[in-house]
Amino acid sequence: MQAFTYHAPRTISEAVELLSSASEKSVLLAGGTDILVQLRENLRHADHVIDVKQIEELSRLEITSEGGLHLGATVTCSQVLESPLTEKFSALRDAAQIIGGWQIQSRATIGGNLCNSSPAADSVPALMALGASVQYATPTGKQTCCVSEFCTGPGKNVMNGQGLLVSLTLPPLGTTSGSAYERFIPRYEMDIAVACAGSYVELAEDGTVATARIALGAVGPKAFLATNAASALTGQSPSDDLIEDVARQTATLATPINDMRGTIEFRQQLAYVLVKRTLHTALSRAAGQVVVTHPR
Secondary structure, eight states: OOOOEEEOOSSHHHHHHHHHHOSSOEEEESSOTTHHHHHHTTSSOOSEEEEOTTOGGGGOEEEOTTSOEEEETTOBHHHHHHOGGGTTOHHHHHHHTTSSOHHHHTTOBHHHHHHTTOTTOSHHHHHHHTTOEEEEEETTEEEEEEHHHHEEETTEETTTTSOEEEEEEEOOOOTTEEEEEEEEOSBTTBOSOSEEEEEEEEEOTTSSEEEEEEEEESSSSSOEEOHHHHHTTBTSOOOHHHHHHHHHHHHTTOOOOOBTTBOHHHHHHHHHHHHHHHHHHHHHHHTTOOOOOOOO
């Protein structure tokens, strides 16, 4: 492990000041499941490590006054899975349960998974499908943006190393709504998605689709919302044929690369399959059915 100076600020302002004032390279530490490995293997360099786990505001997990969900930046995957407050936010729980094993989940944070900005991050399509937004602190004040706009490329996001993620906010869910997240991995020894998808569907009183969101990950330089494809569901009565058409339309938006995890053609086919599956699961959950997804 390389040598660095360790800091444990107690407030957001103190953390941001440390981040901006250091003339040398600084990194933030939350769960540490990625950054500590990277430092140990010399994949990243840091002169200062700023541990934000002692900042009370970042650990809050609560329902907002509007009925949505507030996730502090240091809330772990285990906390998401164990809290009754998250039960209706199914896509988030689907993602949290497959971010590493249970040992990793007790340390890994949803905020950290987002800030890594990996195109294959499990939490990101799920958060996008649920319409999540983020708040982050910079030297000039707090900023907000949608999760769909947060990541700017592989390993990059709007904070550009100069901000501290404070929280994620998921808007209230419709009474008859459902969401789901699924991924495909090449084998359990390589826990990185070849392709992944998240879907959210809200039904109107007449049974037609009132709102829909579909997100894809690992099939481009960053996860993205398939806005036009999802809009094809709006106002329509759900059917197998409709879902088939929307899934195929969404898959055409995938721009993957060939790599050790799969070919372009294979990943485009996976995008179609995963969108189809998550839409079916989201609709079943919207209808009040209990559907348990399994990691693939």
